[in-house]
Structure formats: C-alpha cells, structure tokens
Amino acid sequence: MTEPPYTIQQAAAQTGLSVHTLRYYEDAGILPGIRRNGSGHRCYDEQDLGWIRWLKMLRNSGMSIEMIREFVQLSQQGNDSIEARCQILDAHRQKIRATISELEGYLHLLDQKLLFYRGLEDG
Amino acid sequence: MTEPPYTIQQAAAQTGLSVHTLRYYEDAGILPGIRRNGSGHRCYDEQDLGWIRWLKMLRNSGMSIEMIREFVQLSQQGNDSIEARCQILDAHRQKIRATISELEGYLHLLDQKLLFYRGLEDG
DNA sequence: GTATCAATTAGAGTGCACTCGAAGTCAAGG
DNA sequence: CCTTGACTTCGAGTGCACTCTAATTGATAC
Helix, strand or coil: CCCECCCCCHHHHHCCCCCHHHHHHHCCCCCCCCCCCCCCEEEEEEEEEEEEEEHHHHCCCCHHHHHHHHHHHHCCCHHHHHHHHHHHHHHHHHHHHHHHHHHHHHHHHHHHHHHHHHHHHHH | CCCECCCCCHHHHHHHCCEEEEEEEHCCCCCCCCCEECCCCCCEEEHHHHHHHHHHHHHHHCCCCHHHHHHHHHCCCHHHHHHHHHHHHHHHHHHHHHCCCHHHHHHHHHHHHHHHHHHHCCC
C-alpha cells in the first residue's frame, strides 16, 4: 500500500533489484533523471519503476550495459533518434531469436544424449 | 586432411576453442584423459574432440564449469552413475526450456515497444 | 540529546570464465 | 650450433556486472 514517491529501498523491493544495483545503474548512465528530496535522497515515481523494469528486461534478455547506455543516450536526444532506437531494438530482437534457435538445437542434442543413456540403463 | 592424433593447435582449430581454453578445461577437471606423446605434448584423438564439442555445447547452453565438473566426475564412476547423470541433463534441459520461454516473453515486449515507437514516428 | 536507522559517497572486492605473459624445454631445419 | 616455433607450467591479468565496505551525514524516536 505504499505509493510514490518511493525510497531506494522501496524501489528495490518493487523491481526486484538491489539497492546497490539501482545506484550502480544510475552511475552507469542507464537510469537517468532520478530526482532527490530535500535531504538529497533519491526518490522514485511510477515512471522510474517502469523504466527500471524495462532495464531489467533488457539485461535479462542479454543486452549489455554498454548497449543499453547507447539506447538511453539516444532516448535523451528526443524524437529524431527514434529510428536509431528502433534499429537497436530490432537488432536485439534478432539476437534473441538466434539465441532461441541455438537453445532449441541444444535441446535436441540433450534429448539424444538422454535417449542414449537411458538405452544403456535398460540394456 | 590432418588425422589423429592432433596437436593442441589442431584440436583448437577443429573445435573452435582456443589453445588456452583447452588447457584451462583440462586444469578445471572437465577434460580428463588427454594422453601425452614422448615429448610430453598433449595429443587428442577423435573421441577427445567429440567430448570437447559436447563440453562446448554444455557451456554455450549455460551450464557452469562447476556443474560440468560434477557431471564429468559421475562419468568417471562407471555405469552406476548413469541415473545421476541423466538427472543433471534433465535438469539442464528444463533450465534451457525455461530460458526459451523467458526469451519468448521478452520478444513480445520488444515487439510492443517497437510498435509503440513506430507509432510515434508516423503520427 | 543521543541512539538508531536509512541514506549518501568513493572506491575496493567478488565470481565467473576465460585470456595472457613469462620463463623454460625440446625437436626439427638450415 | 643456433634459430625457430610449438609446446610446457605457473601464475597473473581481463572484462563484465555486480556487490560490498567504510566513512559520513541527516532525520526520526525516545
């Protein structure tokens, strides 16, 4: 039942990242625009949490901090950079697709190995 | 047109791993039984190359060196360990399946984001 | 007013999987 | 003989993405 603005602890709890990681992301330049309260403490609103979740998705899907930084820098350049941003996302999508195919291939190999082992057990 | 036994260079060339990595894998205990020639040099036969390719698959599909080491140790214990080995492979298969589903979810999110951006561009 | 607690910063440490370098050995070629 | 080149070992270095520590500040609770 908490509501914005959130402390860094609360933001961490709501996004599943650690407090350390939130600060690290800010330092790394992929989490810009976090405001501070009168005491200099970070405070996060819903939009920030949304961006953090988006970051989390990009990281989990294998995009490097470096590439995300590029994407963020483009985002800060306004609407002229939308095409460039789409290219990054498109490339990433292709990379994910390739990873999925690769993994599916490995699944087949594993199945074969398992069949082989289970054959050994029975005979 | 080379044929066994292979030097470490040749084994590296044939498997796509580096010479360094082949030695590292041996030290790490996941590439046992590599014989040496009169000069103490490693020599690899087809079976070794097969195992190296299998290792490569396990690594590429996200199995840790640590887990592979466990698997190798079981392999060296003879046929009694087949069930345990199957369990490891089965768990890994599940992990790969989970990863694939996760990635497919991310693909959807990316598609949505791209639709959103392309909407911005047009209007 | 002082203890507690959450926050701040800069910078160092961690874990994984390589990756490389230095120093030395050894066999074949000119 | 001496150079070249591939090999050896041991141990240190790299890159990424965190992850943690230490020292400090500042607000709230009693």
